[in-house]
Amino acid sequence: MYVAVKGGEAAIQNAHRLLADRRRGDRSLPAITIEQVVQQLGLAVDRVMAEASLYDRSLAALAVRQARGDMIEAIFILRAYRTTLPRFGSSEPIDTARMKIERRISATYKDLPGGQLLGPTFDYTHRLLDPSLLGDGAVAEPARKEPGEAVMRVSDILDSDGLIEGDGTMPEGHVPGDLTREPMEFPMPRDLRLQALARGDEGFLLALAYSTQRGYGRTHPFVGEIRIGEVEVELDVPELGFAVSLGVIRVTECQMVNQFKGSANEPPQFTRGYGLVFGQSERKAMSMSLVDRALRTEEFGEDIVAPAQDQEFVISHADNVQATGFVEHLKLPHYVDFQAELNLVRRMRRDYETARDGEGDMKEAAE
Amino acid sequence: MSATEKRADPSEPAAERRDAMRLLARATLAELxxxxxxxxxxxxxxxxxxxxxxxxxxxxxxxxxxxxxxLGEATVTRATVRLSGGEIGHGQLLGTDKERARYAAIFDALFQSPAHRPAVEALQRQIAARLLAEERRKAEETAATRVDFFTMVRGED
Incomplete structure (x- = not known):
């Protein structure tokens, strides 16, 4: 029998009204605008877009504001919104080789075509709190220089010598899988794993990536290349018969170069892990590429000995909306469930006491 | 046949329309x-x-x-319009701005009308110039962060 209990309607209404008040905060301060969040908290916006798996800077900023800065709540809100929209189609694959580069670094080659372009990075800052940001002081215009030669992929440099495995291929005729349309099944092909990792929780992937470095499934990684910048998104429009550009999105790509694999038929080559994330999110792209490589363990005939190599463990727990849903549901009323548990534990205690008393009686009888 | 193969040849008239649509997708509401x-x-x-x-x-x-x-989804807004001259125009762009999508569709339709095409081409030139200036500025700002390595010699010989 299932008994529904109603109640708390007024309490819930007032709680939400209180939430709105606390979200707004001190009314003597100006309210933050969506444009301000987009412009000045851009990396928070990027994280929400990446993990909600929905590219829309304004809506992600709205979600951040609505969630009072709670990132997972904001991701949840944006995920929920996407379910209300129809899907028009799938884009042509974005071409990261033609990215308008805003940052590009390599840890494997010092001098490479296009050079090391640091871009707007936190690297080499001293991580000291900056008191000038307490106020609203003038900020200098960026320096400018004549752009140099075009950048080249590091993987292409290694590939030209045959020293690295090629870009990933799927079996002939494979249609890219879509986690939002099909239930998860294991073993999961690499294209679906990459989709799951691209929307996976940054903290979870960071921890797993770190675990591989500490020896739990070591892959001997080098950052071949990280690049951040804008790429065009093109959609094939059936009415027109050709693909048209819808505009540009910013993405972060990481090519991780890992230690060798060879066989009787193939000479040793570097292996690779790949990371691609919406927005500017280097930590996430790096973590993704490390975990991607770790999850290819079986492909290279290696043993699964660590959590980061176990695809069912990694993929099933990477989604923070699913995770928070299941963890947080524990706070919802479980009154009836708990009554049943209470009855059970009382009965077990009675049985225990009866057994103990019975044992006592037996002992006495024996003596 | 993959979508890449049926991509219009640059010499075809479709390629000109595709270029126009590419720019219209990036136009601001004020420009439109x-x-x-x-x-x-x-x-x-x-x-x-x-x-x-x-x-x-x-x-x-x-x-x-x-x-x-x-990789993940993106919001897209699209519109299709018909002009009194019979031209059908399609507008499609990233984001949720319905007004911009409607204008993009109108200008795609105008592009097909010989009488109005010069106006669309003028708008295209304006958008292209703005985008080029923005890209140029960003490329120069990025180039200024390029590392120039130099070697420090320590000790003697």
Missing amino acids: SAAWDSIADKPVVAPVRGPETGLVMVRGRIGGSGDPFN
């Missing part, structure tokens, strides 16, 4: 509405579809150039 206001003999515009907002699944490639995978 100003260009519309400056058209003297405005045709009557009838909506055919939308404007409506939906999603496009953005695909990436494994390893950068390998086989495709689904």
Whole structure:
């Protein structure tokens, strides 16, 4: 029998009204605008877009504001919104080789075509709190220089010598899988794993990536290349018969170069892990590429000995909306469930006491 | 046949329209509405579809150039209009701005009308110039952060 209990309607209404008040905060301060969040908290916006798996800077900023800065709540809100929209189609694959580069670094080659372009990075800052940001002081215009030669992929440099495995291929005729349309099944092909990792929780992937470095499934990684910048998104429009550009999105790509694999038929080559994330999110792209490589363990005939190599463990727990849903549901009323548990534990205690008393009686009888 | 193969040849008229649509997708509302206001003999515009907002699944490639995978979705707004001259125009752009999508559809339709095409081309030049200046500025700002390595010699010989 299932008994529904109603109640708390007024309490819930007032709680939400209180939430709105606390979200707004001190009314003597100006309210933050969506444009301000987009412009000045851009990396928070990027994280929400990446993990909600929905590219829309304004809506992600709205979600951040609505969630009072709670990132997972904001991701949840944006995920929920996407379910209300129809899907028009799938884009042509974005071409990261033609990215308008805003940052590009390599840890494997010092001098490479296009050079090391640091871009707007936190690297080499001293991580000291900056008191000038307490106020609203003038900020200098960026320096400018004549752009140099075009950048080249590091993987292409290694590939030209045959020293690295090629870009990933799927079996002939494979249609890219879509986690939002099909239930998860294991073993999961690499294209679906990459989709799951691209929307996976940054903290979870960071921890797993770190675990591989500490020896739990070591892959001997080098950052071949990280690049951040804008790429065009093109959609094939059936009415027109050709693909048209819808505009540009910013993405972060990481090519991780890992230690060798060879066989009787193939000479040793570097292996690779790949990371691609919406927005500017280097930590996430790096973590993704490390975990991607770790999850290819079986492909290279290696043993699964660590959590980061176990695809069912990694993929099933990477989604923070699913995770928070299941963890947080524990706070919802479980009154009836708990009554049943209470009855059970009382009965077990009675049985225990009866057994103990019975044992006592037996002992006495024996003596 | 893959979508890449049926991509229009640059010499075809379709390629010109594709270029126009590419720029219209990146036009600001101010650019579009100003260009519309400056058209003297405005045709009557009838909506055919939308404007409506939906999603496009953005695909990436494994390893950068390998086989495709689904990266995540993006919001897209599209519209289709018919002009009193019979031209049908499609507008589609990233984001949720219905007004911009409707204008993009109108200018795509105007592009097909010989009388109005010069106005669309003027708008295209304006958008292209703005984008080029923005890209140039960003490229120069990035170039200024390029590392110039130098070697420090320590000790003697």
